[in-house]
Amino acid sequence: MKQIASACLLYVALSVAANAQDCPVAPDHSADVSAIIAQIQDAENEQAARVLSNQLWEFWTDAPDESAQAVLDRGMTRRNAWDLLGAIEDFDRLIAYCPSYAEGYNQRAFAHYLRQDFQSALPDLDRAIELSPNHVAAISGRALTLLGLQRIDEAREALSQALELNPWLSERHLMAPGGPLALPGEDI
Template sequence: MYTRLPTLLICVALTGGMAMAQGCPQAPDHAARMQDLVAQVRQAETETEARRITTQMWEMWTDAPDAVAQEMLDQGMERRAAYDFLGAITVLNRLVDYCPDYAEGYNQRAFVRFLRQDFPAALSDLDRAIALSPDHIAAIAGRALTLMGLRRMDEARIDMARALDLNPWLPERGLAAPGGPLAPRGQDI
């Protein structure tokens, strides 16, 4: 059983359903801090240092607009981690319905759809996440992988290059290295 469900129900009960009825508040504005983290990760000298900075980025991305949205995000991620992809999508659908301007809801739903190899639906979610958060490195890298799954390699190369420009330490960087499937043309053989 999911331990977060009672907390979500308590949040809804305590607000009398008002939070859901009033809609999602604005997501926290982490733009300035995120720009600082991007600058730091670009200058990181080791992978360990880059991972520490990336963890801080994830803390910003997964900082939901309110307690109700946070519960839905956490529960969706927990269900994904437990390979309950349909349950994860159900919860994340509710999250994006409740918070249509929260990029991470779309990014997480895209990840589940990617794992299910529903690449067209994942791409749609990633496009929305990036429209809401243009420098969302994980969404950009996810878009590159999704385009790769759709065999749209030239577009995937462009997105991976963009993601690596923002974070040269991405785990997916080997895909764009010489000999990798997303290496610049002429270096992908």
């Protein structure tokens, strides 16, 4: 029985590796993302920054090919309809097909976060950030996930990193006096 299980695991691993080789490299939007982040940092108000922030999603959700795009779009639609388990299945497929595409991990983390499965969300966020270091949404999502895990100091550090990239994030209120991530001694 162990030999059969081992053979099945090997087959699955080889299938995933073969599929991953079929996935093209995701478009490199790093220069565009950096330019928009610079504009956000110079924005005069939150509304202007929000318009710019929405442009970031156009780059982050630009999947490597049509197949990956279809799976990403379906997963996001399922997530928006609160079919979180179905969304996770789609994001699992996307990650198996395109393991170097950051948004697959970020979206799966978001579905886990919505399920309040913070333990499952955190490794996906870490991987998304590793693949896309200026992914402000993944970094702020990591802060919220760490807050959900009651890892306050780490959450504060992650949110500070996100706010360096986008000082207009709505999550900034979490660090205001009286907020759950306010510095000690800055409470009301």
